[in-house]
Every structure is written in C-alpha cells, then in structure tokens.
Amino acid sequence: MLSVRLICVGKLKEKFYREACAEYEKRLKGYCKLDIVELSEQRLPDRPSQAQIAAALAKEADTIRAKLPQGSAVIAMCIEGKAQSSEQLAQTLDSWMGSGTSQVCVLIGGSYGLDDALKRSAALRLSMSPMTFPHHLARVMVLEQLYRALNIAAGGKYHK
Numbered sequence: 001m002l003s004v005r006l007i008c009v010g011k012l013k014e015k016f017y018r019e020a021c022a023e024y025e026k027r028l029k030g031y032c033k034l035d036i037v038e039l040s041e042q043r044l045p046d047r048p049s050q051a052q053i054a055a056a057l058a059k060e061a062d063t064i065r066a067k068l069p070q071g072s073a074v075i076a077m078c079i080e081g082k083a084q085s086s087e088q089l090a091q092t093l094d095s096w097m098g099s100g101t102s103q104v105c106v107l108i109g110g111s112y113g114l115d116d117a118l119k120r121s122a123a124l125r126l127s128m129s130p131m132t133f134p135h136h137l138a139r140v141m142v143l144e145q146l147y148r149a150l151n152i153a154a155g156g157k158y159h160k
Contacts, residue, residue, distance in 0.1 A: 002032040010039075028143065044112075077109070078113060111135060
C-alpha cells in the first residue's frame, strides 16, 4: 500500500477545514497510509521585505526537508507548477508505484508558498490552478484530489 505524507506549513484553525480534511482522511484509509505533518509558519512582520520572506521560506524549507521520508517522491504544490487532470495525477501516482515508489510526500507551503530550491528539488511541481487559494483550503483540495486519483487508479466509481 502506498504511503503518503502530506507536509503542511500552517495549522488548521477553522472547524470547517478540519472537518473536510477529516472526511478525506477517512476516505483515503482504503487506498493509502496517510500521515499529515503540520509545521509552524515562520513569523513575519506585517509588511515583510522580499529578503525577510526569502529567509522565512528557507527556514521553513529546512524544517520540511527534515520531515521528508528517505526515497520518497516529492510533489511540491505551487502556482507555477504543472497542471494535471485528476486522471493524469492518477497515472503519475500509478506509474510511480509501478516503478517501485512506495512513499509519496506532498508539500503545501504557508501563506508565502514554498522555498524555490525546495520546489526545484521536487519530482513534480503541481499546480491546482493559476488562481490563488488559501493554503488551508489547498490542503482540503489536495486530500480530495489524492482520494480521487487513488480511486481512479483502483478502478473506483468516485470520479465521473
């Protein structure tokens, strides 16, 4: 069974996000072993400079790297990443599993995204849309798409 680690910068505070995530966590149990790691977002002033943002993202990247399982295929969620349909994501995951990858790690940055070097080192830079979404909503969307993709790969009927 595929192991998926979702590393998220920022903690879910809103009840509706937590409930939505819990629903997809429950659904995913039949398809993968899911581990969600929440990391603290670096504190920044109200109007941070680009240098302050870059320094914060670099610190967050160090913390993320410490949580990456050895040998995992890393997916960095970022607006400049490649857009894939649900079917294409299912094919990507299925291809990785077929080639012996048993661990996938998905990265969701905080309000300023992910460090550029971390994104460049990922096996896949994935974009959900050119639109900007709150990183808390992105977590729900990633969990739903993982569920959809794994269901597609298993020949399920969730995706219509």
